[in-house]
Amino acid sequence: MKVLATSLLAAAAVVFAVAFALQDRYPWLGFVRAAAEGAMVGALADWFAVTALFRHPLGLRIPHTAIIPTRKDEIGASLGAFVETNFLSDEVVAGKLSTIDLAGAAAGWLSDPRIARRVVAEFSQGLTGLVGLLDDDRMREAVEAVVRAQLVAPQWGPPLGRLGARVLESGGHQEAVELLLDRLDEWLAAHPEAFEAVVTRRLPSWLPSFVDRAIDERLHAQARRFVRELRDDPDHRLRRSLDEYLAQLADRLQHDDATIERLEQAKGRAFDDPRIRELAASAWTAARGAAIGALSDEDGELRRRAEALLGDAARRLLADDELRASLNARLTDAALHLVTSYRSDIAHVIAETVQSWDPAETTDKIETQVGRDLQFIRINGTVVGALAGLAIYSVATAISTLL
Template sequence: MNRTSTTDEPAAPAGGPAPRRPGPSAPAAFSYTPADEEKRRGVRRMKATATGLLLLVALIYVLATWARNSGITGWPGYVAAAAEAGMVGALADWFAVTALFRRPLGLPIPHTAIIPTKKDQLGASLGDFVGENFLSTGVVRTRLGALAVGRRVGAWLAEPAHADRVTAELSTALRGALTVLRDRDVQAVVGEAVTRRAEAAEIAPGLGKTLQKVVSDGAHHRAVDLVCARAHDWLETHSGFVMDAVQGGAPGWTPRFVDKKVGERVYKELLRFVTEMRDMPGHPARGALDRFLSDFAADLQGDTDTRARVERLKSELVARPEVQDIIASAWSSVRAMILSAAEDERSELRRRARASLIRLGTRLATDARLQAKADGWLEDAAAYVVSTYRTEITSLITDTVAGWDADQTSRKIEAHIGRDLQFIRINGTVVGALAGLLIYTLSHALGGA
């Protein structure tokens, strides 16, 4: 009755269809391993023991019945009654145990071969049981609340060694993520995001407020001083260039000496103007520049035409290939900087991450309010997962069981629990014999009374 083949699939009966094999997308079936076959040999040994005990009580019943029929009175009746009840108990338990895995004696008795024929229903019932008793919102919240996850995680994370470990793992994960990412794709995303952001945000009012603040604080004076000083130095170094430029622009009919005199005069006046502007903080030209910058700052904030011109200039500037190349190359620089910091255990990034983890762990371990918040977030997240995806989680059980081959499932389950089930047969034999002996004894005692 019991097959001992160790092949992964049962052989097809003669003339019958081939055994069902799961398709490529079906859940993986049970694989019958050598370890399962070893357990199955233990099951066969226990079956032999239980069957031997049945044969023994049958032999005892035959001998006791023969002795009673031979005229021996007294003990043969008691022994025969005990043996008879023992056989009944053994046969009943053999039927019950066998009916779990196959049809006893191959007879089509209803409600037998339960595991092969009811496999899918058992899988569905198991999925429902898990869903109702393990994946319910109340159970998950109660269990997580009893664990005090926030306090435990905080105490663990507050240890410097543990913070070092988490920091190292985070650094490894960060390096792995940056390695997997394609630079071209990230550069395209960064470029598009920066460009879209630049085009969407109007910069003129912000520039106007900034310029107004700079002018009111006099922060631009140093820049003006630098420009005047550089202009003065340039004029002194390139005096001939200035005078040649003036002479080159003079009419052709003027005498050369006149052009030279005009050029020298223009150069001297220009040099004097720049020198005075450099040396005199209250120079009228500086005041005019301040008024111009103030007016321009106001126009940037309130003049529609000025703001529109600034936005057009911004769009043209952002659209230039040189600017796009700078935006795209920013990712390469940032990536290299992050990788270098993640690999260096003494980098500022690693040290700050470690310190932040220790502070977070210390707060979690000591701050009851933060613990309650963390536990609440975890409970809400777990409750959302089990309430939203409970069907998908339990379907993993039902679909997996449905994909198992019925015969393979029965054989594997029998290999794992069959040895214990054979003890039921042995116990049934012993208990049946004792019950039969008790009943026979009570019957005679009451009949004699």
């Protein structure tokens, strides 16, 4: 394009020289000379304008030339501000997102079983790599620190007391008591010999064996009858005593400093026990190994369930217009939040990137992108200049003829 534009300038110069030399012999060549003269002026003016954008014309440091390399930093800042104002404004982003069904597009994409399988596979590989990078000792320390901060450090007494009080008020503990009594009755029925160690062996040795058996059977039957009475009678004296004791315990856990302190000490001893820490360490190791194994198995149950869940969610989303609209609204709000929070940073990145470019490199980058169109400016200037020169000469000639 540079060659074409320069060739037109050279052609206009040749035509001008020939017409200028012969116009006295051939007066009509005056029109040709005027057109060629105008073409040269237009071509030279636009060549100067185009060249001044990128460099100093003919190496002359004329003011307001080589604009891009000398004002590169200002251009970068202006470009960043332009993008921030005109492309990252809330109105522009919200308007664009309102025309796009992001949730529907994602759901339609994920409804394809092959795509869902690929997404799950990529996510599994990434998660497997992340888990593999974790250091076991540091993770155990991190888990222990989180457990201590969130579970061990807060007082247990008042929350447990409040929970117990609510359970007692609702009567929810009665089912647990009845279940416990059921299991105790079943155990007594299955182990009648348990009374031998408690009663028979403590009786005098001279008693006949049938007396021992009779006593054992009698006590065993009485014990089962007592347990069944406790189970079937919610107002039994012993059960009321148990309710009173539990209510007092719940109250002490909330308000009695000594009881609260005893619970805290027991909790501390339990969590400081090396066996508990070893159990936590082994649990992390087992969980890590199980997670890696499940994520790595392409045909494993975890991946199959994830694929099915993803596909089912996509189909539900496609079928539910209200849900899709709600999700699109949330995505739009999230995008607007990100744009509002980081658009200045994006503009700053653009400005810093342009500022980091070498001036000559910047000039080459921009000229490569828009240079072809700028050469059209030179060509148009040549043509427009020729027409303007011809028009001016024609008007001047007509006026002089009339006068």
